[in-house]
Amino acid sequence: MPELTSPEPGLAQAAHDVAALAAHDAERAEKERQLSHDVMQAVMAAGFGRHFVGVEHGGTAGTFAELSAAVAVIGAKCPATAWCASLAASMARMVGYLPEEGRKQVWRDGPDALVVGGVSPIGRAHPEQDGWLLSGTWPYISAVAHSDWALVCGVAKSDTGYEPRLFCIPRADYQVKRTWSDVGMRATGSDTLVAEDVFVPASLSSPLTDLLEGAAASSAPPCHSVPLTAVNGLFFTLPILGAAEGALGLWSSYAAQKIRSWSPKQPGPTRGFYEETLARASGTIDAGRLLLERAARVADRGAQASPLERARNQRDCALAADLLVTAVNQLFRASGTAGHSVHHPLQRLWRDANSAAGHVVLQPGPGAAAYAVSALDLDD
16 A cells, blocks of 8 residues: 655654554444544554654654654554544644743653644633633544643733733643534544633743744744644645545455456446546545645745745645545445445545545635735735
């Protein structure tokens, strides 16, 4: 099965063990709508949480290329686990924008603390001594049941008005409500986080604009100096790439049996039907993979990437998601009754891919608008 190439194979190699464990646990995880403790521990032990943590905090300060390869490996067996692994890396990268004192606090016990969260400015914060009082309800927080910290966004009141800020809060300061009910990505455990009048010191907060613009400290590694819009789509599209490659592998085994046993006298699809489906679906997946490989290379250039390249990344991730889901849908439709069984892993990959592609970050409109502004030199 083809995979994203990577010059740094460590994380991708460890991902194979995670993938095997996740595949074995997938049916149970779907029923319970969250990953098991053992699977999430394996994800963190493999290095996903520390991947973008700075070396001064014991992390890897790794590359997007290596992360891409590793997430795709897991996604081929369990897209929900790949989703949680990808977001563990993403959220830890966001912690890198906190003041140094705050970063030290989050990673005081090591770089493998699981940080969950999101950047929708749903919460509300009011000044309180040297910090803020934060309240809010944030839905769709993946893997929240396993979390050590949460990084959430809220609108903070200040002397000059209001601004969206990131707030990092420890597990003891928030509650989890079991609300996740989607038909796909069931095992992500994307439940609701609730915080009520939680005091957040200034050291555990930063302006959202720093993250959006990639305004990290001058000493920060390249993985922290790239704007969020240039990389956010990668974190959500890579599990879909894994799902597409997994679906292709399953369907190819089915098609090979059909072609070997095919006879012109038997009813049903011709041999050409399987050959053309294989060619089109595999080629479409290749196209999506190539777009994501390029996006990862651009992300790894950090601040050196041009505004056009960053806008193109946003466009390419949305386009890759469309291509990959198209291929998965084609394979699912051509899989016959057996592939549609609730006991066949193909239907889970199909549901997960379509559910993941519905994420707001992967919708084509914002990416198209940003690309047009940059490519055509328009006024924003």
